[in-house]
Amino acid sequence: MDDLKNEIDWSRYEAVLFDLDGVLTATAKIHSICWKRMFDAFLKRRAAERNESFEPFDADQDYKAYVDGRLRYDGVRFFLASRGIELPEGAVDDPPERETVCGLGNRKDAMVGEILAAEQVDVFEGSIRLVRWLLQQGIRTAVVSASKNCPAVLQAAGIAEMFEQRIDGHVAEALCLPGKPAPDTYLKAAEILGIAPEKAVVVEDAISGVQAGRAGGFGLVIGVDRHGDAERLADHGADIVVKDLGELVPETANPQEF
Template identity: 55%
Template sequence: MLGLPDGVTACLFDMDGVITQTAKVHDAAWKEMFDEFLRDWSASHNQPFVPFDPVRDYDEYVDGKPRLEGTSSFLKSRGIELPTGSQDDPPGTQTLWGLGNKKNELVQHVIERDGVQPYEGSVRYVEAVRAAGLRTAIVSSSANTVAVLKAAGVESLFEARVDHQVAEERKLHGKPAPDTFLEAARMLGAEPAHAVVFEDALAGVEAGRAGNFGFVVGVDRVGQAEQLREHGADVVVKDLSELL
């Protein structure tokens, strides 16, 4: 009925792009922030401006990763290294924290202005999972997880939450490391072999495979089914309702 192997006791869901329609908001925010930085950087270093690619660069370097790691990963791909700076750096400061804070400011503005829509097929699926007696957790690298879940009206669907704040507090490595998913499984009292990871990001699918979870579901919202399989998805669907 749920499209999962026998013996599964817990389901671990990524948020942006799996449960809520916020992945495109993050993508647009990354592009706006990086393009502004790259224009200034190119001008001051007498180099041609090459904009952030919202498909290739987003998928390869930032999607699913904690903000600081995503910022650093993309900049290194362009041969740019910035100081880490401080969490309190003003948005736009030319440090990893400053750029990351600018991106977060842009995301919060869009969420406050436009609200958040959940994927209806995902909501129906999580409700079916809970009705079947399986335990549920949300696992996200976002610092806005609580606000997004509340805005989307789906906060009550998840028993446990591992987000940016929890990862910082417990010193967990972000995706593609499996730490956050492993912590969510632990919070639900489930062995990894009996837990399922649901992810739309390549780094998240990779984390699910690295953690030796019993099953990894790739959710293909942007036409990257083959890449999701290559990174470790056992099955790929366009919407979770396909599993019902």
């Protein structure tokens, strides 16, 4: 599969649709940390109230299986269901201290916001090199992210102007689009760009993301292996898996031009 990265005929594609966290920006770790802090506090308090043993949120396995790449409230629902826990749905404006699906999701989002306000947002340089090269070739770009922090992250990273369209958690909520692994957010991005899915490329680091790309019938699905998941990404829909998107910039390209 790795050899295929050198055989991509980019002239076949008119747009590339990028996930954000873990693909363009090194913010996936922030989300993982905040999910763990939020869920561990909730689970510890619940276990104490019920005189049960405390089983913490696994920042590796639970994160990948239930929340990575998903819309925030979907992540809460999927993880709670894995533990057999039922909570009221609540409302999107529930305060963070309210123990509802939305309240827990908002609690996690508040934690992310605090970290983003205090820390610099780093980008993956190889990813940005690829974006610049694609733009130089006249290939359009968009960001498709489950995060409602997407606009702030793009601005903080200084890369917002590199993407023509953005479908994020706010847009998905407003348009009632189901999150990944459903393909709807990616399909909406392609629709807004006026490009058929088979003429577009999806780039993802999450299992749910490559599943979305495959389900949407996109022309090419590229998996970015940030966590040693190359085989799983391929098994769930990635046509090509790379460690760094910079690998996809043609060797003949002049780096000084982009």
